[in-house]
Amino acid sequence: MKFGYLIVYVANVPASLQFFETAFGLTTRFLHESNTYGELETGETALAFAADELAAMNFNGGHISAHTSVKPLGMEVGLVTDDVPAAHAKALNAGASEVAAPLIKPWGQTVSYVRCPDGTLVELCTAIK
Secondary structure, X not given: OOOOEXXXXXXXXXXXXXXXXXXXXXXXXXXXXXXXXXXXXXOOXXXXXXXXXXXXXXXXXXXXXXXXXXXXXXOOEEEEOOOHHHHHHHHHHHOOEEEEEEEEOOOOOEEEEEEOOOOOEEEEEOOOO
């Protein structure tokens, strides 16, 4: 078994890709011509976005869109950076909302949390030493 990708279902795939480019410096690897599926260049494991309408096709019982939930969903995308405060500020300037300001954890890792306009919860953190 191998972890292949994480798909976040969103209202507007191109907008989510653009936000991640602006806020986190990631680049779009692929955007389907239908604008209902796209991937970011994140290394071996893809971070992808798919339109809510695709989720409706895949899940007969429906799903909870992250952007419609008042609270962040119980999952996060973790992005590792050497400078959490700068990355945090850049994400806020791009339109993210602050969930938790940068903080040094007892084990020495710097961590912060932001919520993207599409509702995705992102942890910004230094590598664990």
